[in-house]
Structure formats: structure tokens, C-alpha cells
Amino acid sequence: MPETSAPPEPILKKDMGRALISAERIAKRVEDMGREISEVYADIDTPLVLVVILKGATVFAADLLRSLSIPAELEFVSAASYGSGISPGKLRLAHMVEGPLVGRHVLLIEDIIDSGRTVSAIEKRLRKLKPASLRLAALLDRPARREVETRIDFTGFVIPDRFVIGYGLDYAGLYRELPGIYTLT
Ligand code: IMP
Numbered sequence: 001m002p003e004t005s006a007p008p009e010p011i012l013k014k015d016m017g018r019a020l021i022s023a024e025r026i027a028k029r030v031e032d033m034g035r036e037i038s039e040v041y042a043d044i045d046t047p048l049v050l051v052v053i054l055k056g057a058t059v060f061a062a063d064l065l066r067s068l069s070i071p072a073e074l075e076f077v078s079a080a081s082y083g084s085g086i087s088p089g090k091l092r093l094a095h096m097v098e099g100p101l102v103g104r105h106v107l108l109i110e111d112i113i114d115s116g117r118t119v120s121a122i123e124k125r126l127r128k129l130k131p132a133s134l135r136l137a138a139l140l141d142r143p144a145r146r147e148v149e150t151r152i153d154f155t156g157f158v159i160p161d162r163f164v165i166g167y168g169l170d171y172a173g174l175y176r177e178l179p180g181i182y183t184l185t
């Protein structure tokens with residue numbers, strides 16, 4: 001895909017058309033994921049640590065957190081594999097978790113798994129902190145462009161090879177506020 005440097009023309013919400021995944025479908029699926037995750041971690045004796053990948057996964061994480069029936073803490077990591085446009089850039093880890101993870105059960109929360117490079121790099125860093133377990137929950141899985149083998153423990157939706165925005169996912173920093181998920185290409 002071509003490198004885009006000029007900021008995109010904002011698309012008005014009323015012109016977005018039909019969502020690829022509606023807000024209603026997302027809400028149902030996130031509720032189910034919360035239930036499933038709560039069952040998997042039902043017997044752990046410390047609160048689950050949700051490690052949220054900034055910024056895209058924050059909307060998903062906020063809903064997922066509230067669908068859990070087990071105690072959970074929040075931590076954040078920051079990585080960017082995309083520059084300001086659609087083309088992949090270099091991966092940066094700009095923020096690491098603040099609390100110790102040794103002996104803790106960690107659930108990494110990501111918005112979308114594309115090449116798999118972002119979560120692979122973050123998982124490598126998190127494993128060094130010696131968590132008791134490390135699993136991955138991703139709202140979206142786009143397997144068409146996978147470059148690094150990635151095990152996703154909890155998947156929301158598998159999507160076709162289209163760039164998507166909304167529900168936290170951005171294009172050049174925009175559209176995170178859209179309640180559903182829309183295709184841009
Ligand atoms: P990966 O490292 O190639 O798996 O890329 C995952 C990261 O790229 C995600 O954290 C997203 O921020 C971003 N990304 C990948 N695909 C999309 C998309 O379709 N829309 C918005 N962001 C995306």
C-alpha cells in the first residue's frame with residue numbers, strides 16, 4: 001500500500017455507511033469474551049492484570065474490563081507499528097507497565113492482530129518480567145497479512161483483508177470515537 005503523509009479528509013459520521021461490525025454486535029461479543037475470560041481465570045488467587053496496548057485497544061479494554069466478573073488491574077504499554085498512515089512503520093515501545101508482573105497472571109489486550117509484530121515484540125518484553133501466565137485477547141484478527149506466528153487466546157472477530165477504523169481503531173489518529181467498526185479501503 002502507498003505511504004500516505006497528507007492527513008486524511010475527515011469523514012463525517014453521517015457519511016460512514018454500513019458498519020462492518022455494528023456497535024450492537026461488538027457489545028454482545030465483548031460480553032461473551034468477558035464471561036469466557038472470567039471462567040478461564042476463575043481460580044487464580046491474585047487479580048488478573050490487563051495489559052492494554054495503547055492507544056487503539058483502550059476502547060475495547062474499557063468494555064472488556066466491565067464485562068469481567070473477576071478482579072482485574074489495568075496496566076498500559078505503548079507501541080506503534082504504524083506511522084501516521086496505513087503503511088507499517090518501525091515498532092517503538094514508548095511506555096512499559098508500571099507495576100511488577102512477577103508471578104502475576106497477565107492478559108495482553110490488543111485491538112487488532114495484523115502482521116503479529118506488535119504483540120510478538122511486547123510479549124517478548126513482558127515474558128522477561130516473569131508473569132505466572134501470559135495470554136492474548138484481541139478484538140480483531142486479520143490473518144491475511146500475518147508475518148509472525150501469533151497465538152490469540154481470546155478473539156473477538158476474524159476480519160477480511162481490509163483496513164478498519166472505529167471502536168478505538170484509528171486512521172492517522174482519527175475515527176476512534178465511532179461506535180462500530182468500518183472499512184476504510
Ligand atoms: P501488527 O503489529 O502488524 O500486528 O499491527 C497491529 C497494530 O497495527 C495494531 O495495534 C493497530 O494499531 C495497527 N493496525 C493494524 N491494522 C489496523 C487497521 O486496520 N486499522 C487501524 N489500525 C491498525
Ligand code: MG
Pocket residue numbers: 053054055056057079111
Ligand atoms: Mg495499536
